[in-house]
Amino acid sequence: MEPGTFFLIILLIFTAWVIFIYNHLVQLRENIKSGWLQIDVQLKRRHDLLPRLTETAGTHLHQRQSLFVNTAR
Template structure:
């Protein structure tokens, strides 16, 4: 009797173990895909920003005769960033280009404050809302990416996920962090 029962129990235990490993493995795959998808979302939003800027500059041009430099720096930064993403530059270069664009845009928005007529233009107001929403989206997409990375890393590092991750070669992902010092700095405010 026990000759039959023992192997059956052993087989069942093995089966349960395999099912458990498969469950964890699938969980890891799901998390890794979530990370990939979240990264792709950031690119989508950056692209959206590139597409938006020409319209914005075109609308602002008429009102901002004396701010040629500001506008040109925005266009230049935009073109560099767009070119970089077209040629799929490596992540750190692209990140530098994008933060350059962010800086130029911030500068532009400060200058806009000096032109009440421009601010009152409906078309421009709409574009400005789109632009600030896009900036938000980039931020939220990066935030979501970091959330996804954190969940992946927790799973990879913590028991029992770490064993399965080790067996099938799942690695920790790296967080999105600002590499450009200038962008980390808190903007200076002066009341002169």
């Protein structure tokens, strides 16, 4: 095998490896972005649910308080 051919084969293998690593890193970056977007959606959902939860808890607290007052009489 000639040295030029050997060097060309090694160069092609190295280039294929670099392309593979680059594509893998791009895929990992996209997975990270997707994960953060899912976290953002869940945080917004929690934020939107909080006022309804406090309203519901306040309603139940008022009902429970009136139950205790009526029971104490």
